[in-house]
Amino acid sequence: MLYRFKSKASGDVVMLEPTGRRVLEILGKDPAAPGIILPEQMPAAIEALRAAVAAEEAEAERQRQEAQARGEEPPVPPEERVPLRTRVAPFIEMLQHCQREQCEVVWGV
Template sequence: MSVYRFKSRETGDLVMLPAHGKRMLEILGKDPDSPGVLLPDDMPRAIDAIRAAVLNEEAEHKRLRDEAEAKGEVPPTFESVSLRMRSTPFIEMLQRALKERVEVVWGV
């Protein structure tokens, strides 16, 4: 897949590069290689899953930095655009779609 294009009747399309779109779908437990749909009833759980993944990533990065610092090593560097930043537009899309009770689709 060249890019992931998430669509909703309530919002404009949200386009993500393959690595980021795939990760978002994996967080949601969806098959990143197939078209799919996220129904309004599933959106609160999806939003919670993304937020939990963000917190887990931030905790892991902090742990790795603290560990390196304790050993006197150079702390690792991470992508300059975090999962939190990448997921924010997607969470906003899901919140708007949920409010209007419309689905979000991809790969169609």
């Protein structure tokens, strides 16, 4: 399944189901239903995504340090995973652009 985020102010952003579901959960939206993010909701949405990115990076660093202290390799080598930061960057850009243009973002419609 794909999530396609659409707006009149920008091109579509398409995410595979696991990432799209995670993004919507971060935003407090129901992943199973069509939805909308209004321009006035976008600053909070952007901040929530950035906070999730920071939390993921902090957890990855904590795991790396713990593994290093035990003399082991990290659970998932950094070069083998795509971080949330990379996955949500186009969506954050979309939200920023749509906020400037005062245009909503929709999905599932």
